[in-house]
Amino acid sequence: MFNAVAEPRRRAILDVLAGGEQPVNDLVHALGLAQPQVSKHLRVLREVGVVDVRDQGRQRMYRLNGNALKPIHDWVSTYERAWSERFDALDDVLEDLKQKEEGHGSDE
Amino acid sequence: MFNAVAEPRRRAILDVLAGGEQPVNDLVHALGLAQPQVSKHLRVLREVGVVDVRDQGRQRMYRLNGNALKPIHDWVSTYERAWSERFDALDDVLEDLKQKEEGHGSDE
DNA sequence: TTGACATATGCTCATATCGGCATACGATAC
């Protein structure tokens, strides 16, 4: 999953699909890539479940399945404290408590 | 950045570092990997800024820099609507509005 | 200085990955 999304062009495909269901050819034109490459990237994205396909006549309509990205979101969220303002505030509180603790605790 | 984190072992390193600053050898033992591989992975992580180093005697202390993960968080968050309950609720509201609109709109 | 320790780097091999091209396959149009 992480691997599938590590490819810039695959992320580009997902970004286009975020705008709605698209047949392969529209993706080809939207991204300026060769059709076989797009099909290959779509295959990878399909295999990890981040896109779904639907046959419609001779076209294959691809649509985004954002659910598959949740594992990434969850993983990266465990590191959120680094940039989240909420956690900054929490750090301040903890720092305060620590100061007080050291104040009337034993030495150092 | 996405690429750096696409490697399972590199994510494992970050997970260990989440527990606090560590010298290379501790990472080696914690992960059961060969020391050169750990150094190489650390190099990649360093190059994208997700870890920082500090020299301490003959050891090199590595620590996590979660800030570097924010781009990933931001990117994946744009797809959050797929699984977020808040967005599910919003969808319900929108669906309601749509029903009403169709109710007293033109045909279909 | 010499030696041991901690880490980084270089080399090689095996494997994966991507692009480009040709082509196969399925569905529709004629």
Added chain:
DNA sequence: GTATCGTATGCCGATATGAGCATATGTCAA
């Protein structure tokens, strides 16, 4: 039916990536 469109797949060559091993570099201890 045959032609054509839309898409997928196979093959090739180039490049990247990771493991394993040896070794270089830097730091401290004796």
